[in-house]
Amino acid sequence: MVKISLRVSMIIIGDELLNAKINDLNLQILAKEIAPLGFSFKKCTVLGDKFDQVTDEIQKQSKENDILIITGGLGPTKDDLTKSIIANALGVSLVENELAREYAIKQYANFGREWSKENSHYHMMPEGSLPLYNPAGMAPGIHAKIDKCEVFCTPGVPRECQAMVRETIVPMLKDRAQSGHELFICRTHSIPEETIFFKLCPNLWETLEEFGKVSSLPIISGVDITVDLRPEHQNDESRQRLKVILEETPLKDNIWTYGPRNIEEVIVHEASAKGLTIGFAESCTGGLASSTITDVSGSSAVFLGSVVSYANSIKESIIHVKEETLKENGAVSIETASEMANGARKSLGADIVISYTGIAGPGGATPGKPVGTVCIGVATKNGVSASRYEFRGDRKRLKNKFCQQGLIDLLNEIRSS
Amino acid sequence: MVKISLRVSMIIIGDELLNAKINDLNLQILAKEIAPLGFSFKKCTVLGDKFDQVTDEIQKQSKENDILIITGGLGPTKDDLTKSIIANALGVSLVENELAREYAIKQYANFGREWSKENSHYHMMPEGSLPLYNPAGMAPGIHAKIDKCEVFCTPGVPRECQAMVRETIVPMLKDRAQSGHELFICRTHSIPEETIFFKLCPNLWETLEEFGKVSSLPIISGVDITVDLRPEHQNDESRQRLKVILEETPLKDNIWTYGPRNIEEVIVHEASAKGLTIGFAESCTGGLASSTITDVSGSSAVFLGSVVSYANSIKESIIHVKEETLKENGAVSIETASEMANGARKSLGADIVISYTGIAGPGGATPGKPVGTVCIGVATKNGVSASRYEFRGDRKRLKNKFCQQGLIDLLNEIRSS
Numbered sequence: 033m034v035k036i037s038l039r040v041s042m043i044i045i046g047d048e049l050l051n052a053k054i055n056d057l058n059l060q061i062l063a064k065e066i067a068p069l070g071f072s073f074k075k076c077t078v079l080g081d082k083f084d085q086v087t088d089e090i091q092k093q094s095k096e097n098d099i100l101i102i103t104g105g106l107g108p109t110k111d112d113l114t115k116s117i118i119a120n121a122l123g124v125s126l127v128e129n130e131l132a133r134e135y136a137i138k139q140y141a142n143f144g145r146e147w148s149k150e151n152s153h154y155h156m157m158p159e160g161s162l163p164l165y166n167p168a169g170m171a172p173g174i175h176a177k178i179d180k181c182e183v184f185c186t187p188g189v190p191r192e193c194q195a196m197v198r199e200t201i202v203p204m205l206k207d208r209a210q211s212g213h214e215l216f217i218c219r220t221h222s223i224p225e226e227t228i229f230f231k232l233c234p235n236l237w238e239t240l241e242e243f244g245k246v247s248s249l250p251i252i253s254g255v256d257i258t259v260d261l262r263p264e265h266q267n268d269e270s271r272q273r274l275k276v277i278l279e280e281t282p283l284k285d286n287i288w289t290y291g292p293r294n295i296e297e298v299i300v301h302e303a304s305a306k307g308l309t310i311g312f313a314e315s316c317t318g319g320l321a322s323s324t325i326t327d328v329s330g331s332s333a334v335f336l337g338s339v340v341s342y343a344n345s346i347k348e349s350i351i352h353v354k355e356e357t358l359k360e361n362g363a364v365s366i367e368t369a370s371e372m373a374n375g376a377r378k379s380l381g382a383d384i385v386i387s388y389t390g391i392a393g394p395g396g397a398t399p400g401k402p403v404g405t406v407c408i409g410v411a412t413k414n415g416v417s418a419s420r421y422e423f424r425g426d427r428k429r430l431k432n433k434f435c436q437q438g439l440i441d442l443l444n445e446i447r448s449s
Numbered sequence: 450m451v452k453i454s455l456r457v458s459m460i461i462i463g464d465e466l467l468n469a470k471i472n473d474l475n476l477q478i479l480a481k482e483i484a485p486l487g488f489s490f491k492k493c494t495v496l497g498d499k500f501d502q503v504t505d506e507i508q509k510q511s512k513e514n515d516i517l518i519i520t521g522g523l524g525p526t527k528d529d530l531t532k533s534i535i536a537n538a539l540g541v542s543l544v545e546n547e548l549a550r551e552y553a554i555k556q557y558a559n560f561g562r563e564w565s566k567e568n569s570h571y572h573m574m575p576e577g578s579l580p581l582y583n584p585a586g587m588a589p590g591i592h593a594k595i596d597k598c599e600v601f602c603t604p605g606v607p608r609e610c611q612a613m614v615r616e617t618i619v620p621m622l623k624d625r626a627q628s629g630h631e632l633f634i635c636r637t638h639s640i641p642e643e644t645i646f647f648k649l650c651p652n653l654w655e656t657l658e659e660f661g662k663v664s665s666l667p668i669i670s671g672v673d674i675t676v677d678l679r680p681e682h683q684n685d686e687s688r689q690r691l692k693v694i695l696e697e698t699p700l701k702d703n704i705w706t707y708g709p710r711n712i713e714e715v716i717v718h719e720a721s722a723k724g725l726t727i728g729f730a731e732s733c734t735g736g737l738a739s740s741t742i743t744d745v746s747g748s749s750a751v752f753l754g755s756v757v758s759y760a761n762s763i764k765e766s767i768i769h770v771k772e773e774t775l776k777e778n779g780a781v782s783i784e785t786a787s788e789m790a791n792g793a794r795k796s797l798g799a800d801i802v803i804s805y806t807g808i809a810g811p812g813g814a815t816p817g818k819p820v821g822t823v824c825i826g827v828a829t830k831n832g833v834s835a836s837r838y839e840f841r842g843d844r845k846r847l848k849n850k851f852c853q854q855g856l857i858d859l860l861n862e863i864r865s866s
Contacts, residue, residue, distance in 0.1 A: 050490040052480035063469035073467040076495040108643040109665045226525040248526045318743025319736030322757045326735025337763035346754035
């Protein structure tokens with residue numbers, strides 16, 4: 033079988049992405065949506081709301097690609113230019129479109145409002161193009177063909193973009209799809225990238241390369257090692273061999289999962305399978321660990337609740353940390369972390385409680401306890417233990433590092449329970 | 450004075466950005482760093498780790514720009530190709546560079562390790578280029594000139610990229626800078642974009658356009674209206690006139706701030722000024738509101754703590770919601786929200802407590818209470834009130850929507866206190 037690889041690229045339109053107002057989410061969202069079809073983007077270009085520049089880019093890219101997905105600039109306001117740009121690129125005018133009008137009426141009704149021409153120009157489309165239904169908002173998308181390239185335009189709001197790609201565009205693309213990539217992912221914690229590849233496992237990269245293209249990606253708490261498996265290795269035997277190779281290296285104890293799942297998903301899955309309940313006592317992380325766990329659908333089966341004891345008064349009143357412990361050791365100490373975990377475990381009635389107390393900065397450092405210090409406690413029915421760690425970074429990064437370290441400690445505890 | 454507008458673009462390199470593994474953060478980070486210089490990006494292109502494609506793009510873009518910032522592909526592993534690509538584009542080889550060697554030795558020492566040639570090739574640079582010091586990691590950046598374009602390469606890890614741009618590249622760019630943009634930002638909540646511009650304020654856009662380029666951006670809880678002020682309007686009088694114009698429209702009560710600050714920053718600032726303390730009782734938001742507030746440096750002056758009462762047992766035990774209330778009205782009800790806020794206010798000892806109880810889905814809907822329903826309570830020394838809202842979206846979006854609505858309710862309460 034000869035595989036024909038379709039060239040798929042993306043153009044993102046919006047001044048707000050180039051002037052730091054917001055961060056683009058659509059590239060990753062769409063890459064995820066099209067991956068099961070075997071597509072991945074060749075290129076993604078971000079441009080401002082500039083008529084000429086966007087027109088040029090669309091004309092150039094439609095020559096270099098088979099499929100072009102364009103997001104943004106479809107809304108009702110005057111900075112939304114995509115429709116006119118597509119009409120211009122096609123050399124046609126905007127005309128009233130019966131299907132677009134129907135979509136507009138239907139969508140306004142869904143949101144309990146009545147559509148009229150004066151409200152929005154959603155019934156106007158480039159002549160000869162097809163409106164695309166928007167399952168999550170008002171503005172319809174556009175499907176058109178510029179030369180040999182199929183062009184799909186979606187709104188820029190990530191939720192609308194995702195819904196339109198998933199429900200409307202992906203079904204249209206299914207028959208243009210070829211068979212997919214398959215990624216083998218090994219997720220590790222606590223060892224820097226170059227320690228892995230230059231010190232601990234100097235031959236690992238070459239060994240993995242026999243299975244496909246290797247890449248290494250530092251993430252907040254460790255490194256993801258990914259192999260884009262060649263077709264002959266897309267099978268259980270090769271995946272098993274890869275695991276054996278990795279687990280014969282010094283990385284063994286630092287591998288926490290294979291596959292794309294996040295640590296919070298693995299925690300909910302494994303705690304749930306063992307019938308364990310969990311909770312947190314959070315100081316410096318301010319609720320982030322609890323929020324991260326509750327991002328997982330189904331977390332209510334394992335997560336009972338938490339106490340965010342930011343002020344010392346809360347540490348004393350709700351989770352019963354002793355006043356002397358705080359006075360003698362300070363809030364950021366092994367002793368306080370232990371009492372927080374123990375006290376919260378009793379208050380919450382959970383099997384395992386993780387506590388966090390640390391200094392996220394920029395203020396709050398004391399002699400011997402720099403910004404980035406965190407003490408993490410683990411309480412179970414068998415007792416309590418606590419560890420001290422030091423990380424570097426700004427406030428948000430430190431909150432994240434602290435949170436991830438506690439989740440690793442939690443996962444280890446679940447696995448040994 | 451004649452202003453020369455420098456053309457600045459960005460190229461981001463990394464397979465992981467095109468195959469959905471991670472979301473790019475560097476575009477927004479760098480746009481923020483260069484904005485004070487008066488620079489904004491003309492274009493940003495995301496490409497995979499492909500030697501030929503990246504080389505082509507760099508050659509093309511170096512003809513169309515005065516400054517080109519390239520992130521990614523500088524790490525120690527074999528998928529890191531940027532150095533070779535730059536050497537290729539310059540038509541030179543990689544050679545040992547004395548300054549790069551010094552940086553490598555220094556940085557390894559900072560992280561408590563010893564550098565040697567066998568560890569990494571960080572001492573190799575394209576001939577004739579300048580290594581850039583990396584304040585936050587190991588890999589040095591590159592400064593080179595391709596034709597008339599100045600090229601800066603930074604690592605892809607957002608923290609390292611940001612540190613290098615801020616501490617090393619921005620100072621180098623200062624003398625190439627021209628005077629800056631100034632954005633007037635009006636942040637509103639709870640009204641959709643098209644209701645604002647087509648129904649409530651049909652002439653607003655044109656009126657604002659007299660001051661500069663207008664843009665409208667839907668955010669999670671409302672719409673940001675931004676005016677990129679023309680030089681003659683970059684003064685207090687024009688900013689004051691814009692405020693008067695906006696506050697004479699029906700938007701008046703939905704404007705919660707002017708300027709770039711987030712709602713959590715505004716809350717911490719205003720509560721702090723009034724000496725008020727705050728806390729949360731979070732069920733469906735799972736700690737997100739608390740974590741959002743504690744992202745703000747200085748939040749410890751106002752935020753005491755929270756109870757994340759995910760399970761009903763915690764609602765009863767720690768914040769004293771009555772069993773009958775839960776039985777008769779359900780956990781998602783005005784009554785439960787009120788008792789949660791009141792009970793948590795007593796447990797936490799805070800001036801204002803916001804409670805959240807709702808259904809983030811995908812499961813958990815009951816007749817009359819669809820996914821997206823949330824009840825939010827506000828307790829103060831004067832009593833308690835609660836409201837019910839309905840939103841749409843997936844689990845993460847709903848958690849966010851719930852969180853933002855409660856923060857708006859909190860801000861209103863702080864302002865009326």
